[in-house]
Amino acid sequence: MRYGAHDVLDGVEFEVHRGEVICLLGPNGAGKTTTIEILEGFRMRSAGEVSVLGEDPARAGEDWRARTGVVLQSWRDHPRWTPRRLLDQLGGYFAPYSTPEVARPVPVDELLEMVGLTELADQKIVTLSGGQRRRLDVAIGIVGRPELLFLDEPTAGFDPHARREFHQLVHRLSDLEGTTILLTTHDLDEAEKLADRILILAEGTIVAAGSAEQLARQVARDAEVRWSRNGETFVHSTADATAFVRELLNEHGEDVTDLEVRRASLEVIYIDLVHSHELPARETIR
Ligand code: ADP
Secondary structure, three states, X not given: OEEOOEEOXXXXXXXXXXXXXXXXXXXXXXXXXXXXXXXXXXXXXXXXXXXXXXXXXXXXXXXXXXXXXXXXXXXXXXXXXXXXXXXXXXXXXXXXXXXXXXXXXXOHHHHHHHOOOHHHOOOOHHHOOHHHHHHHHHHHHHOOOOOEEEEEOOOOOOOHHXXXXXXXXXXXXXXXXOOEEEEEOOOHHHXXXXXXXXXXXXXXXXXXXXXXXXXXXXXXXXXXEEEEEOOEEEEEEEOOHHHHHHHHHHHHHHHEEEEEEEOOOHHHHHHHHHHHHHHHHHHHHO
16 A cells, blocks of 8 residues: 555455454554555555455445444544434444345344443433443444444543453454454553454564464563462573473472463563564664
């Protein structure tokens, strides 16, 4: 993808399977929004091939649009409406796209229940808190029962409780409804909890892809083993935690308590991967 003379995406190639939850991570300016907007059909690409639900988003029609759902970073319209009225109105647009296999829209009561807004259904939207507002944004994104849902930083500004509830909603959508989900986030913990696969984008290129465990294996980092023995706490870094623990237990058996093995956190892995991509580029400039 090129803006003017500036290539901002280059060699971004990936496939997403039905029902998968994919998380796009990357520093600001890496190209996440551009990638997502091309897939959503909101931005025309300058080159390359894209197929989403079997069609090119740049040319796809309303039938295709009805099969996708988009949760943008924020939606601030209709402050004096109630969630019920807004969802009812928006849902109406999807009714013509209902099929025997996929009933559209999701009935409003079911939708309100899914996002935890039942109690607030008849309250003015302007009175909702940030987290409640965001849940309404998600409800708007899924009112048409999308097969593919795009979520752009869905939990920015959530408190831990709202975040947890949102994560349960994502699991429900992917596990029970079979929704394919592509989300961007800056929250690495969220990526680890939600994603079947993480794509790390840096300077317009995918620098790593895989589950959190697979990414961990790409970064040569030792795991940390912690344990206590006779009231004393020990910490040891090792590349082979299993062998170390086996030996530890062989040697000290039942004296060992509070055993814990921690692999490198996704944060450490992420910083390593993005850094190792950026370093060679910086060196060339010098
Ligand atoms: P991210 O979402 O990862 O922060 P973006 O996709 O927004 O990254 O941006 C990627 C790059 O493209 C950045 O260098 C940004 O400045 C540039 N860019 C984004 N939108 C435009 C635009 N409309 N015109 C020119 N450059 C743009």
